Amino acid sequence: MADTTAGEVSETSRSAVGRKGVLDVAARLFREQGYGSVSLRKIAAAAGIKAGSIYYHFGSKDEIVVAILDAGIRAVHDNMRKAVGALPADTGAEAALRAAIGAHLRALLDVSDYSSANVRIFGQVPQYVRDANLPTRRAYEAEWDSLLSRLQQDGALKRNVDIRRLRLMLIGALNATLEWFDPERGSADALSRTYADVFLHGILQEKET
Amino acid sequence: MADTTAGEVSETSRSAVGRKGVLDVAARLFREQGYGSVSLRKIAAAAGIKAGSIYYHFGSKDEIVVAILDAGIRAVHDNMRKAVGALPADTGAEAALRAAIGAHLRALLDVSDYSSANVRIFGQVPQYVRDANLPTRRAYEAEWDSLLSRLQQDGALKRNVDIRRLRLMLIGALNATLEWFDPERGSADALSRTYADVFLHGILQEKET
DNA sequence: ACACCTAACTAACAACTGTTATGTAATTGG
DNA sequence: CCAATTACATAACAGTTGTTAGTTAGGTGT
Secondary structure, eight states: OOOTTOSOOOTTSTTOOHHHHHHHHHHHHHHHHOSTTOOHHHHHHHHTSOGGGHHHHOSSHHHHHHHHHHHHHHHHHHHHHHHHHTSOTTOOHHHHHHHHHHHHHHIIIIIOHHHHHHHHHTTTSOHHHHHHHHHHHHHHHHHHHHHHHHHHHTTOBOTTOOHHHHHHHHHHHHHHGGGTOOGGGOOHHHHHHHHHHHHHHOSBOOSOO | OOOTTOSOOOTTSTTOOHHHHHHHHHHHHHHHHOSTTOOHHHHHHHHTSOGGGGGGTOSSHHHHHHHHHHHHHHHHHHHHHHHHHTSOTTOOHHHHHHHHHHHHHHIIIIIOHHHHHHHHHTTTSOHHHHHHHHHHHHHHHHHHHHHHHHHHHTTOBOTTOOHHHHHHHHHHHHHHGGGTOOGGGOOHHHHHHHHHHHHHHOSBOOSOO
16 A cells, blocks of 8 residues: 555446556566567457557556566565565574575466566566666565575585575576476476475485485 | 578678578577567668568568577587587486586577577567477477486486476576676686586585585 | 579558547546 | 546557568679
């Protein structure tokens, strides 16, 4: 609540698509088709209104995209913060990392069209749109860095590992699942456990059992 | 050589951009800007010709894209096959995997605009363009699967690992580097060693040293 | 010298793009 | 009950897109 200039949005009127309706539809289309293939007329048609009417809610197409990008990061961030925060106070850094991996992956693959749209179209939008999304992004990245730093301070990490590089490798790997994940071949949750196992212990068998 | 209907391409005439010139320029633009933002007029301008002239070499824009996608896979595939093939005959499967990881990453980040363009725009092109690229893709994937299977048959892999999923996780992670790799922070080769270490052994410190 | 081929150019097309100005029905506060 | 606001529709704009048709300049083989 207390967002932008909201507060007086009385949702009494029936059958109104509204700003949120447009955003929801647009996020789904962006996730499915990418940035370049989704025009305002496609968004409008999918929302059940006409293209010009979108300008009642948004000043430009890029304003829609920025809103979706921001909401996408906030959705994963919230999901991740909640998952880590819900752990018992004495939880180790390794278990916290596992929880974060699971939360990130579930946000992408199960929960939020906004988060998956963000990953999908971020590399396709004009640069100033990317820039507008950067602050939100930095905050999420900082949360990951602090998680990985906790692991490092516990002495659990190998030496010579760069936290920033580790975070880029991990999040990049998780985001890449969007292009091949198939829920019929296993849940996002099970997949996240595999990622945690591989990332933490590798794929090779230990010397002695 | 002996491609499509080639053979009589006498490159005597000077200052001709030609089919290859258009492809080279288009691959670079696609890698830099993505699929949707690169028009035929942009390609033509960057190549030093006019938009209509492109249709002397190609029947449509998508024909260019298909050619680039195919060449992109062939470039990584060749790079990877050469790197693995150059190893001594008694090389173990683990070292072969390390070599493949290095070859894939170097093709993306150092060598080929076609390979990086492929990764960048594959998710943005119309579906039938993707489909046209699938056979080439499958061949490359099969090469990876055979590499990982060798590792499994040596008993080096943990049980319960699905080869296909492993390949998707690994290649996905490598491809994701395109969005953040910065040569000023370290070479592609050094990065590939980090990936091999993490993927094979994980990031956690061993119990006893 | 002639015809031919290559590789380009020019100019236009229909469709689609984001965007704007204006009009309108329905709801709501005073 | 009237005025204002909300949430749309309509219609048009200038620009860009992929694509096509017709033309032209320069090199090649006979």
